[in-house]
Amino acid sequence: xxxxxxxxxxxxxxxxxxxxxxxxxxxxxxxxxxxxxxxxxxxx
Amino acid sequence: xxxxxxxxxxxxxxxxxxxxxxxxxxxxxxxxxxxxxxxxxxxxxxxxxxxxxxxxxxxxxxxx
Amino acid sequence: xxxxxxxxxxxxxxxxxxxxxxxxxxxxxxxxxxxxxxxxxxxxxxxxxxxxxxxxxxxxxxxxxxxxxxxxxxxxxxxxxxxxxxxxxxxxxxxxxxxxxxxxxxxxxxxxxxxxxxxxxxxxxxxxxxxxxxxxxxxxxxxxxxxxxxxxxxxxxxxxxxxxxxxxxxxxxxxxxxxxxxxxxxxxxxxxxxxxxxxxxxxxxxxxxxxxxxxxxxxxxxxxxxxxxxxxxxxxxxxxxxxxxxxxxxxxxxxxxxx
Numbered sequence: 001x002x003x004x005x006x007x008x009x010x011x012x013x014x015x016x017x018x019x020x021x022x023x024x025x026x027x028x029x030x031x032x033x034x035x036x037x038x039x040x041x042x043x044x
Numbered sequence: 045x046x047x048x049x050x051x052x053x054x055x056x057x058x059x060x061x062x063x064x065x066x067x068x069x070x071x072x073x074x075x076x077x078x079x080x081x082x083x084x085x086x087x088x089x090x091x092x093x094x095x096x097x098x099x100x101x102x103x104x105x106x107x108x
Numbered sequence: 109x110x111x112x113x114x115x116x117x118x119x120x121x122x123x124x125x126x127x128x129x130x131x132x133x134x135x136x137x138x139x140x141x142x143x144x145x146x147x148x149x150x151x152x153x154x155x156x157x158x159x160x161x162x163x164x165x166x167x168x169x170x171x172x173x174x175x176x177x178x179x180x181x182x183x184x185x186x187x188x189x190x191x192x193x194x195x196x197x198x199x200x201x202x203x204x205x206x207x208x209x210x211x212x213x214x215x216x217x218x219x220x221x222x223x224x225x226x227x228x229x230x231x232x233x234x235x236x237x238x239x240x241x242x243x244x245x246x247x248x249x250x251x252x253x254x255x256x257x258x259x260x261x262x263x264x265x266x267x268x269x270x271x272x273x274x275x276x277x278x279x280x281x282x283x284x285x286x287x288x289x290x291x292x293x294x295x296x297x298x299x300x301x302x303x304x305x306x307x308x309x310x311x312x313x314x315x316x317x318x319x320x321x322x323x324x325x326x327x328x329x330x331x332x333x334x335x336x337x338x339x340x341x342x343x344x345x346x347x348x349x350x351x352x353x354x355x356x357x358x359x360x361x362x363x364x365x366x367x
Binding site for chain 3: 045046047049050054055056057059063087101102
Binding site for chain 1: 152153154155156157158159162167168171172174175247249
């Protein structure tokens with residue numbers, strides 16, 4: 001899973017042991033990046 | 045957020061008039077009723093769409 | 109019921125019209141109205157493939173806005189046929205309906221100046237949209253007719269002179285009147301009389317005939333239609349295809365019940 005630290009804006013890879021924390025600055029708020037897939041939406 | 049494309053009640057397209065309405069009646073000092081008459085938005089249901097609208101994009105965009 | 113109807117246009121534009129039809133039953137008038145709203149198919153965006161959307165609105169919200177934009181609908185489209193439209197706008201700018209690029213030159217947004225989304229610096233909207241032919245009864249975005257309605261034609265007859273001290277309450281009527289009192293000649297000839305829109309005298313018969321008593325009556329089987337379209341087709345096409353759809357369904361019913 002790729003996230004982005006909301007403080008230092010660096011890309012962060014999370015594994016199941018490290019917990020939710022940026023390894024570079026220790027900030028605990030991470031943002032999930034939008035997938036690069038083409039998303040199909042139905043209009044209704 | 046953005047101006048509705050159509051009137052909720054009757055379905056006529058009102059979005060196209062928003063920018064002129066905003067420029068003349070909100071930022072300018074013309075009477076909103078007269079501007080709407082000139083734009084051809086005559087039904088009360090379509091008029092309220094423009095009169096009661098507030099753009100919110102500028103307000104939420106810093107929090108992206 | 110005869111095959112011919114007496115139709116008089118009172119007002120006619122590309123996108124709106126007012127016309128009088130004589131010789132139809134109330135049920136048939138309502139049938140036409142309902143067919144104009146629900147049974148005339150129009151093209152409208154149905155599926156959206158979002159390639160990039162970094163705007164402040166969700167993909168679904170933008171898809172809904174695209175769906176509501178009227179598209180011009182040529183009459184050679186069949187249900188299930190699709191047209192692809194694409195848009196690519198980079199901020200700072202506003203994406204308008206006119207920025208949509210269509211794969212078929214005959215299918216274009218009917219309005220060019222509908223704002224879709226306001227894009228700030230660094231934001232971008234890139235997507236492809238498939239438009240499909242659909243019916244108003246399935247989704248309001250496919251409604252070709254907007255604010256379609258009809259009223260009875262009302263006939264105004266002049267009575268005697270009003271007394272000097274009589275009450276002068278306003279006599280409010282709306283729509284179109286058949287004014288039998290307008291000219292002596294039309295009254296003598298016994299024909300319908302002049303068609304007058306009530307808006308021309310501020311909807312108050314007291315303004316038109318200040319000191320006469322008047323009587324107002326519905327004309328049987330005469331209806332004044334008020335039709336507006338969203339731009340996907342002209343009013344003529346809308347009304348004609350509505351009547352055609354009624355005819356098709358009546359034929360289908362006839363076939364279905366035959367032994």
